[in-house]
Amino acid sequence: MSDPYCLPWYLADPLESAKPAATRPFKTIPHERCVMSEHHISLTVDGETESLTVAGRTLLVHALRDHLGITAPKVGCETSKCGACTVSLEGDLVKSCTVLAVQADGCSIQTAADTDHPLLERVRDGLHDAHGLQCGYCTPGMVMSTADLLQEADTLDEDVIRDALKGNICRCTGYTNIVSAIEQTAVALEGSESTATPTGQDDGGDD
Numbered sequence: 001m002s003d004p005y006c007l008p009w010y011l012a013d014p015l016e017s018a019k020p021a022a023t024r025p026f027k028t029i030p031h032e033r034c035v036m037s038e039h040h041i042s043l044t045v046d047g048e049t050e051s052l053t054v055a056g057r058t059l060l061v062h063a064l065r066d067h068l069g070i071t072a073p074k075v076g077c078e079t080s081k082c083g084a085c086t087v088s089l090e091g092d093l094v095k096s097c098t099v100l101a102v103q104a105d106g107c108s109i110q111t112a113a114d115t116d117h118p119l120l121e122r123v124r125d126g127l128h129d130a131h132g133l134q135c136g137y138c139t140p141g142m143v144m145s146t147a148d149l150l151q152e153a154d155t156l157d158e159d160v161i162r163d164a165l166k167g168n169i170c171r172c173t174g175y176t177n178i179v180s181a182i183e184q185t186a187v188a189l190e191g192s193e194s195t196a197t198p199t200g201q202d203d204g205g206d207d
């Protein structure tokens with residue numbers, strides 16, 4: 001028979017639920033029975049492989065920030081709305097507040113702080129030069145979404161850029177400078193012929 005202390009009171013004894021609340025015994029669950037499962041995982045973040053132990057419920061964004069000290073992904077909403085936590089997971093953009101750390105076990109993750117990626121550097125510089133940030137809280141997510149856009153889009157105009165950024169919320173700048181920063185970066189990249197596959201390529205130095 002299952003241990004009644006591991007079950008809610010109404011499952012431990014269904015007849016109890018039929019009694020008036022005042023007559024139900026109050027059961028407490030011993031603390032040692034409430035321990036979450038722990039998992040040993042490994043993540044390769046911005047080229048560095050790290051091993052860590054996380055609870056099954058730990059979100060990827062918390063594993064990165066709290067366990068590994070990688071604070072580029074920000075926690076804005078934790079409900080998949082703001083995009084501040086955006087990272088690349090095995091080449092796909094994800095909101096890291098919607099991924100469990102254990103789901104990313106063995107995966108390669110890229111954040112906006114990756115210093116070995118020429119395109120990310122160009123995007124960061126572009127936002128800086130065009131004043132495309134104010135407090136900077138949304139910026140890591142904007143950087144990741146912009147880099148993805150610049151790699152994937154066949155054509156770029158304001159509508160395409162705004163559509164690509166609709167999962168990233170900025171509370172400060174009103175997007176005008178962000179959009180023009182991306183347009184300017186795209187033009188600069190076109191000039192240096194670096195738009196197609198930026199990883200591992202020379203960034204051109206055409207500033």
Ligand code: FES
Nearest residue numbers: 076077078083097
């Ligand atoms: S913190 Fe992940 S989308 Fe807002």
Ligand code: FES
Nearest residue numbers: 134138170171172
């Ligand atoms: S610059 Fe402050 S939220 Fe975007």
